[in-house]
Amino acid sequence: MHVFITGASGHVGSALVPELLAHGHTVTGLARSDESAARLTGWGAEAVRGDLDDLDALDTAARAADGVVHLAFRHDAMQAGDLQGAAASDLAALEVLGSALAGTDKPLVGTSGTGLLAMAAPGRLGTEDVVLPGGYRVDAENFVVGLADKQVRSSVVRLPPTVHSDLDHHGFVPALIGFAREHGVSTYVGEGTNRWPAVHTRDAAHLYRLALESAPAGSRLHAVGDEGIELRRIAEAIGRGLDVPVRSIDAEAAPAHVGFLASFVSLDNPTSAVRTREVLGWEPTHPGLLDDLAAGFYFGER
Ligand SMILES: NC(=O)c1ccc[n+]([C@@H]2O[C@H](COP(=O)([O-])OP(=O)(O)OC[C@H]3O[C@@H](n4cnc5c(N)ncnc54)[C@H](OP(=O)(O)O)[C@@H]3O)[C@@H](O)[C@H]2O)c1
Known part of the structure; x- marks a missing residue:
């Protein structure tokens, strides 16, 4: 085609x-x-x-x-x-x-x-x-x-x-890392139990x-x-990658910590792909977000 x-x-x-x-x-x-x-x-x-x-x-x-x-x-x-x-x-x-x-x-x-x-x-x-x-x-x-x-x-x-991988240079993950590096702290809102899906x-x-x-x-x-990773776990993975502390913040403080991502970091967005897999036979085979964060490439010179 x-x-x-x-x-x-x-x-x-x-x-x-x-x-x-x-x-x-x-x-x-x-x-x-x-x-x-x-x-x-x-x-x-x-x-x-x-x-x-x-x-x-x-x-x-x-x-x-x-x-x-x-x-x-x-x-x-x-x-x-x-x-x-x-x-x-x-x-x-x-x-x-x-x-x-x-x-x-x-x-x-x-x-x-x-x-x-x-x-x-x-x-x-x-x-x-x-x-x-x-x-x-x-x-x-x-x-x-x-x-x-x-x-x-x-x-x-x-x-x-x-959407994460070694190809990701300016998505939400590098942005969160950039904010955590800038402020010397990796943050999540409230309990941080709200979830983001990832691929x-x-x-x-x-x-x-x-x-x-x-x-x-x-x-x-x-x-x-x-399907959904708690924001607290993402913040902790970023804290480990940058060797900076991890802290809960109030939603009102989010703009000062994560700029344009302030309205996203409180989102609770669990999402299923069951039907997509059934219809197209699609199976994700690459690492998940936390594995990619643990792999280290997000935190080096890129
Ligand atoms: N990546 C994510 O995490 C994510 C999440 C949800 C939705 N999406 C959506 O998925 C789509 C692809 O995202 P992406 O991450 O691949 O985006 P990206 O890396 O920012 O790439 C955007 C692409 O659009 C082109 N583009 C931007 N403005 C243009 C214009 N005025 N005329 C022609 N081309 C233009 C860019 O061209 P240049 O190379 O010339 O800049 C680039 O090829 C977008 O609709 C995005 O909103 C992405």
Whole structure:
């Protein structure tokens, strides 16, 4: 299959591109800079130059492909507080990709997050059949699933807050480590019994490939290896890795300790992938988050 990927040069893409090439697919990735284009060609993919807002480029590349994976997201806009702008670009890009594939039965795999489930119902075990009515990134998820009615074999992969591995340089785990290093203390909120699910980057990439190859139209899929790890245990692993003390803090103190992660560190987000495993035969085989934290690579020069 010839696959067009937006965001191919990013963290998840750095595992997905090699995964697809190793299984006989060819890849063209969207690249908005020379550096991103060079990464893609270095891995053996082709690069097509363009920004996420360059809708003509998206349309042309999607029409030339046998399947599409949408990973790009304007994290820079999101981190600057422009959530609406980032979500609007995401949806506009998906509308173009979806209309390019409409009527073809070709696969389109979109990306969402398990954290959205916790924001809607904290502590409830998130399953693939939970459908949220709308909102930030949820509108995009629901749009992709709805493309099944337009003869697109669409699916959405919900990623946990922590996609972890040696390929992870700027996700939530390196951010937590950076804050703990900066403040000389690794923190959790309250008892720290709230949970985050997690997945190894290469297991997530495997799931994206299976989704492309065979997910039924309209699937919601969970890329979840660890169903839920208590934040206290994550903080303790970071404390050990950095050799700094570990401390409970109040939720009000979280912004001073973990900056932009303040609203996430209290999330209780246990998430199941039972249905995903059943439907696609996906089995995570790589280390879990606590094993990756114990391995040490997150704490050295990277
Ligand atoms: N990793 C996680 O822990 C996690 C968790 C939940 C959800 N997600 C979602 O999963 C998807 C992939 O995440 P990731 O961790 O791989 O992200 P990432 O490492 O930040 O990579 C983002 C990718 O999007 C591209 N991109 C950003 N803005 C763009 C723009 N305006 N035009 C074109 N390309 C643009 C980047 O290109 P450059 O290489 O040029 O910067 C990069 O290839 C995103 O939707 C993310 O929100 C990730």
